Amino acid sequence: MSNPTRAADSHATRDLAIAIGVVALGGALFAAFDIVEKIEALTSAFEQVELDEVLLAVALAFVMATWFAARRWRESRASLRALQASEHVQRSYVARLEELSSELLATEERERHRLADLVHDDISQSLYAARLRLSVMTRQLPEGELRELSSELEELTGEALTRARDISMQLSPPTLSDLGVAEALETLLPTLARRYAVTIALTPSPAFARIPEPARAPVFHSVKELLMNAIKHAGASRVTISAEQHGDAIEVRVSDDGHGFDPERRTERSGFGLFSIERRMACLNAQLELQSAKQHGTSAVLRVPLKG
Numbered sequence: 127m128s129n130p131t132r133a134a135d136s137h138a139t140r141d142l143a144i145a146i147g148v149v150a151l152g153g154a155l156f157a158a159f160d161i162v163e164k165i166e167a168l169t170s171a172f173e174q175v176e177l178d179e180v181l182l183a184v185a186l187a188f189v190m191a192t193w194f195a196a197r198r199w200r201e202s203r204a205s206l207r208a209l210q211a212s213e214h215v216q217r218s219y220v221a222r223l224e225e226l227s228s229e230l231l232a233t234e235e236r237e238r239h240r241l242a243d244l245v246h247d248d249i250s251q252s253l254y255a256a257r258l259r260l261s262v263m264t265r266q267l268p269e270g271e272l273r274e275l276s277s278e279l280e281e282l283t284g285e286a287l288t289r290a291r292d293i294s295m296q297l298s299p300p301t302l303s304d305l306g307v308a309e310a311l312e313t314l315l316p317t318l319a320r321r322y323a324v325t326i327a328l329t330p331s332p333a334f335a336r337i338p339e340p341a342r343a344p345v346f347h348s349v350k351e352l353l354m355n356a357i358k359h360a361g362a363s364r365v366t367i368s369a370e371q372h373g374d375a376i377e378v379r380v381s382d383d384g385h386g387f388d389p390e391r392r393t394e395r396s397g398f399g400l401f402s403i404e405r406r407m408a409c410l411n412a413q414l415e416l417q418s419a420k421q422h423g424t425s426a427v428l429r430v431p432l433k434g
Contacts (some may be wrong), residue, residue: 238298238343245294250313253287292317296350307346307378308334311367312370314350325364333369333376340429344406345378348414351399352380352426360384360424379429386418403428 142203237321260280267273306326315326337345349367362382366384369378400414407414413432420426 167242184256236384238347241297245290245297250287250290250294253283253290257283257287287406301345302342302346303339306335306336307342307349308369310342310346311349318353318357324357326353326361327364327366329366329368331369333371334378336371336432337369337376337378337430338432341410341412344410344412345428348403348406348428349378349380349405355399356382358382360386374432376430376432377424378430380427381423381426383423385422385426386422388418388420 185261202289227428247382257280260276260283264276264280266271267276281361295317301311311328315328318324319326353367356365359384362384365380365382367378367380369376371377400416404414406412407428407430413427413429415427416424417427
């Protein structure tokens with residue numbers, strides 16, 4: 127039970143206790159009425175007000191107090207029921223939101239697969255066929271500007287083909303679902319290291335293989351996002367990736383030697399990227415933890431439970 131519910135329940139219990147106390151007090155007063163009647167003769171010579179009037183006033187006060195206490199108790203119980211209903215609706219919304227987040231994550235991964243297949247099976251194949259034809263045409267052309275132009279087109283087509291393969295690999299590496307996170311990273315890291323002139327070290331660990339299958343894609347894309355943050359926003363020259371098992375969770379750590387940042391000021395370092403990672407982790411009941419300081423690099427930890 128939440129704190130507001132406990133507070134409302136406590137108020138209702140208190141009001142009920144007051145009502146019971148007032149009723150008991152009234153009962154005691156009326157039970158003592160006979161005793162008062164017996165001593166009335168002894169006090170009649172001294173009283174300035176009729177005893178019946180006093181008893182009537184007490185009875186009226188008792189009735190009013192009982193009515194007020196009962197009303198307060200009913201109001202408190204009504205507030206408690208309304209609060210409980212509100213909390214039930216809130217829990218339903220939260221559960222639905224978590225369900226929609228999980229569906230969104232699954233849809234996102236399916237779209238990544240679809241786009242990767244489209245790039246690999248369609249665009250890459252078309253580029254490869256065009257490159258082959260350009261290669262044949264270049265060899266058959268006589269020396270001159272036309273042959274030089276054909277050679278340039280062949281080179282551009284080859285670069286586009288390489289880029290298409292890289293995009294397909296970054297979207298959804300085939301090794302990710304078949305082998306695991308470590309193998310997919312081993313395929314991706316050389317491309318990133320070459321493109322951005324940065325050293326990326328992947329520490330081998332059996333913990334990578336223990337990452338649950340539903341968490342592989344979210345962890346892979348989160349690590350990639352952290353890598354890009356380190357390279358583009360922190361100016362890191364070296365990044366290390368490692369994994370360890372602690373109890374019933376796998377911790378994947380991405381550390382860099384960049385200029386660091388204040389974790390409370392997300393706008394300094396790809397706030398949307400970190401939000402995207404946190405969204406993925408929330409769908410897995412996992413966590414993202416950041417440790418960073420100015421000019422002392424950053425260490426990001428993805429803590430993924432072995433069981434959801």
